[in-house]
Amino acid sequence: MTKLWNAQLCTALGRGLRLQSTAAAYFPSEPASPVLKTTIPGPKSSERLAELGKVFDNRAAYFAANYYNSIGNYIADVDGNQYLDVxxxxxxxxxxxxxxEILKTAKSDQMANALANRPALACFPSSDYQQILEDGILAAAPKGMSKVWTALSGSDANETAFKAAFIYHAAKKRGNNTFSPKELESVMQNLVPGASDAAILSFEKGFHGRLFGSLSTTRSKPIHKLDIPAFNWPKAPFPSLKYPLDQFVTENKKEEERCLAEFEKVIQQWSTQIAAIIIEPIQSEGGDNHASPSFFQSLRDLTLKYDILMIVDEVQTGVGASGKFWAHEHWNLTTPPDMVTFSKKFQAAGFYFALPELQPSLPFRQFNTWCGDPSKALIARTVYQEISKYNLVENAATTGAYLYGKLESLSGEYSSIFNLRGQSTGTFIAWDMSSSAKRDMFLIESRKLGLNIGGCGDVSVRLRPTLVFEEKHADVLVDIAEEALKRLG
Amino acid sequence: MSVPEVTPAEVYYPNEPAAPSVQTAEIPGPKTKKALEELAEVFDARCAYFVADYDKSVGNYIADVDGNVFLDVxxxxxxxxxxxxxxALIEAAKSDRMISALVQRPALGNFPSAEFADILKDILKVAPKGQTKLWSGLSGADANELAFKAVFMNYQAKKRGYNTSFTTEEETSVMENAIPGSPELAIMSFERAFHGRLFATASVTRSKPIHKLDMPSFHWPKAEFPSYKYPLEDNEAANKAEDERCLKIVEELYKTWHCPIAGLIVEPIQSEGGDNHGSTAFFQGLRDITLKYNSLLIMDEVQTGVAATGEMWAHERFNLSPPADLVTFSKKFQSAGYFYHDPELTPNLPYRQFNTWCGDPTKMIIAGAIAKEVVEKDLAKKISVVGDYLYAALAELSKKYPTEILNLRGKDRACFIAWDSPSPAARNAFLVNMKKNGVNIGGCAETGIRLRPTLTFGKKHADILIQAIDKTLGEN
Known part of the structure; x- marks a missing residue:
């Protein structure tokens, strides 16, 4: 009886805690609103950044942060300013x-060990690595995925996935493990047949990283790509939908059909084999471009039809922000993707897969010195466990719905913001402004008002808050956004 | 008053084992086998030699889950x-600075921490001579590809003018991955070189087919790296001729390759490719040719760097004039990236050499702590003394086993020592049997055996290693 009562009380308390605020539970001293002490960037920031500039490219830096004083959703700078960070x-x-909880993990002996004795994971795995994977990265695996290969960044994750795709198709064609003398000889000259002439198809406005293979699939902006040699790989259009969606149902359906037809045409006409396509559930750097579940289902159908692997790049969309743990879960695909890549919020990076053949038949092919980093896998485990414990995916969904509603009202009042998108994708929300200059001014004004906010694409503003972003933070965000819009006139 | 010198290992590791301890009849032992079976269900475990117990590993000894303790070279x-x-590293790992860097990993390009400049300066204190700046990455392959990007952007900037705007044609064509926006430019590398396994780095890696097969690759030129005859002192004329032959090939490629060669990447000692050495004259020759052909020189110090050869950076031994344009690092430094000095190797605009994290402060903190220890404990010099001792002992041993220890190399390169076995099969058997005799040791190329111990490897460890080699070869 007492036990039952206790259990009920605990559940109620737990729920109450969640209803109250996970952020308040984690961060009792989180500020209620931004704290502004100086002009932005302040004098100390400018001084630190100038010092940094002597040895490191500092031209993209907004301010010098003080991470010791940052808390919850608020980032502090060295001048004592505290910004709400979205x-x-x-x-x-x-x-x-x-x-x-992350602090606890960071201070653990297990972490100190992983940092001081970083293993070459594939050769000398640590005795705890499997458990770390199973309790964290793999526990969070998208439906249908049971294995993982770990890497160091989003670019690295995507490139190792490309390698798996190329090796998979070559092995399928070859039918056995024996390389011909001609293959063995030509590969050392970087020539076919040993080197592959197969391709990865990506989408216009896609962003998949900035190493040479991933940059060849990145199609976001010239500045990301200029002067870097690239593979001649195919691209297909990504839908440009009109907003609000409910007013453009027919047009948007037509746009998706156009893109699918174009996609199929590229596949049919491309002169070499296309080993895989890579696509983001929401094109993030490229401007937060969305497409419908049926668009992605059709892509999946076409990839199956043409024996092309499907890589879903969840580097930015993954780990809860979209209101599902993995954004592609919004699509309910009839057949899961072949590979799903991750990084960013997980800190650890890599790709999930299901097909055993995506692991090359010989060892030392998908291989490098470190093959990942256990210190990041430990962080990923805590991230996953906390998300589960506090239902933070649900929090992103409900907070997102609340925030979207408020922004919708705002866009009714201010004609300078339009194409609001992300209605049912958690806090993964963005909108457009009339020009790049206007967008950039909006970001600067917001920062001056204590809101650290980012852009994407040419004219978009994107919201990428943490998973402990709640309605009270959304209110602060909307107030500041409104003030910034007023100031812009 | 003479006090016997206390070695770095004795200072750091009062509990370091005195000798290896082999508990299981077979390596890998039963617990490793079971653990690997489980790991294999979720992660490719086929390259694993054993499952390590890093809690029980100390100093130069690595422990496995079966209770075996190996001397690790x-x-x-x-x-x-x-x-x-x-x-010192455990202390760094538990420092406030580390904890903060772990918990809120910054996007370093956008939101560097106030102390980031200090963290960098701890690394730059040991920068190679002539290098003053750095850009950070995450691994050796990443470091090299970032260096390539800097080289390509610099090449085009020199052509167009550092501050000249891009043309509309460049901006349009680049989105199609086509010229002129995506230019046709190349990086030259050497036969048997290893620079990583991402797409551009795998294109310059020429070690083994298995590292490259089935990957799309850039059609970039490959020169020949000298193959010396050993012992060096008996083959001076032949080796000099070999240098000249290889340099001529490099120059010929610059003259004839179908597109401009923007940079040349070379390891001071080709490591994965077999521990192949080149002379100072060869490297100065490369420096001269790259200058002549307006091409940048990238020294890949991923494996050779951080005092392993007895100098902080192996190429400092060559005293190149002028210094290399970029020097890449990773591995022993844990952090990765490239050093450089020409301000125009920083692209003209921000966000060109850029990514989310732009490196990892947690690894840089470790690198800074390592640099401090290397300098304060004079580890480069100490490992050189141990290396001389070890090399001499191996030279003796090679007389006892003249058909088993071939082409001993790495004299005067601290413990960065290697030799060849008579065949790949003999080499592989040797590596396995050495584990049974308590030494974890690695190979390189087809028949090479390479020694890559830590910087606290001492004479007592060298003695154990020599005994184990003697025993293993004697068992044949």
């Missing part, structure tokens, strides 16, 4: 600054 | 600088 290290902080 | 493929559970 950019969160380019969408890569999951649980807020100085999250006590 | 492979050290996580040459990436453990100071030994396992080094107290």
């Amino acid at each position: 950019y969160a290290q380019i969408a890569s902080i999951a649980l807020g600054y100085n999250n006590p | 492979y050290a996580q493929i040459a990436s453990i600088a100071l030994g396992y559970n080094n107290p």
Whole structure:
């Protein structure tokens, strides 16, 4: 009886806690609103950045942060300013600054060990690595995925996935493990047949990283690509939908059909084999471009029809922000993707897969010195466990719905913001402004008002808050956005 | 008053084992086998030699889950600088600075921490001579590809003018991955070189087919790296001729390759490719040719760097004039990236050399701590003394086993020593049997055996290693 009562009380308390605020539970001293002490950037920031500039390219830096004083959804700078952060290290902080549970993990002996004795994981795996994977990265695996290969960044994750795709198709064609003398000889000259002439297809406005293979699939902006040699790989159009969606149902359906037809045409006409396509559930760097579940289902059908692997790039969309743990879960695909890549909020990076053949038949082919980093896998485990414990995916969904509603009202009042998108994708919300200049001014004004916020594409503003972003934070965000819009006139 | 010198290992590791301890009849032992079966269900475990117990590993000894304790002269493929559970690194790992960097990993390009400049300066204190700046990455392959990007952007900037705007044609064509926006430019590398396994780095890697097969690759030129005859002192004329032959090939490629060669990447000692050495004259020759053909020189110090050869950076031994344009690092430094000095190797605009994290402060903190220990404890010099001792002992041993220890190399390169076995099969058997005799040791290329111990490897460890080699070869 007492036990039952206790259990009920605990559940109620737990629920109450969640209803009250996970952020308040984690961060009792989180500020209620931004704290502004100086002009932005302040004098100390400018001084630190100038010092940094002597040895490191500092021209993209907004301010010098003080991470010791940052807390929850608020990032502090060295001048004592505290900003509400809805950019969160380019969408890569999951649980807020100085999250006590991540701190605990960081201070653990297991972490110190992983840092001081970083293993070459594939050759000398640590005795705890399997458990770390199973309790964290793999526990969070998308439906239908049971294996993982770990890497170091989103680019690295995508490139290792490309390698798996190329090796998979070559092995399928070859039918056995024996390389011909001609293959063995030509590959050392970087020539076919040993080197492959197969391709990865990506989409216009897609962003998949900036190494040479991933950059060849990145199609976001010239500045990301200029002067870097690239593979001649195919691209297909990504739908440009009109907003609000409910007013353009027919047009948008037609746009998706156009893109699918174009996609199929590219596949049919491309002169070499297309080993895989890579696509983001929401094109993030490229402007937060969305497409419907049926568009993605059709892509999946076409990839199956043409024996092309499907890689879903969840580097930015993954780990809860979209209101599902993995954004592609919104699509309910009849057949899961072949590979799903991750990084950013998970801190650890890599790709999930299901097909055993995506692991090359010989060892040392998908291989490198470190093959990942256990210190990041430990962080990923805590991130996953906390998300589960506090239902933070649900929090992103409900907070997102609340925030979207408020922004919708705002866009009714201010004609300078339009194409509001992300209605049912959690806090993964964005809108457009009339020009790049206007967008950039909006970001600067917001920062001056204590809101650290980022752009994407040419004219978009994107929201990438943490998973402990709640209605009270949304209110602060909307107030500041409105003030910034007023100031812009 | 003469006090016997206390070695770095004795200072750091009062509890380091005195000798290896082999508990299981077979390596890998039963617990490793079971653990690997489980790991294999979720992660490719086929390259694993054993499952390690890093809690029980100390100094130069690595423990496995079966209770075996090996003297480790492979050290996580040459990436453990100071030994396992080094107290200075554990301290760094538990520092406030580290905890903060772990919990809120910054997007360093956008939101560097106030102390980031200090963290960098700890690394730059040991920058190669002539290098003053750095850009950070995450691994050796990443470091090299970032260096390539800097080289390509610099090449085009020199052509167009550093501050000249892009043309509309460049901006349009680049989105199609086509010229002129995506230019046809190349990086030259050498036969048997290893620079990583991402797409551009795999294109310059020429070590083994298995590293490259089935990957799309850039059609970039490959020169020949000298193949010396050993011992060097008996083959001076032949080796000099070999240098000249290889340099001529390099120059010929610059003259004839179908597109401009923007940079040349070379390891001071080709490591994965077989521990192939080149002379100072050869490297100065490369420097001269790259200058002549307006091409940048990238020294890949991923494996050779951080005092492993007895100098902080192996290429400092060559005293190149002028210094290399870029020097890449990773492995023993844990952090990765490239050093450089020409301000125009920083692209003209921000966001060109850029990514989310732009490196990892947690690894840079470790690198700074390693650099401090190397300098304060004079580890480069100490490992050189041990290397001389070890080399001499191996030279003796090679007289006892003249058909088993061939082409001993790495004299005067601290413990960065290698030799060849008579065949790949003999080499592989040797590596396996050495584990049974308590030494974890690695190979390179087809027949090479390479020593990559930590910087705290001492004479007493060298003695154990020599005994184990003697025993293993004697068992044949």
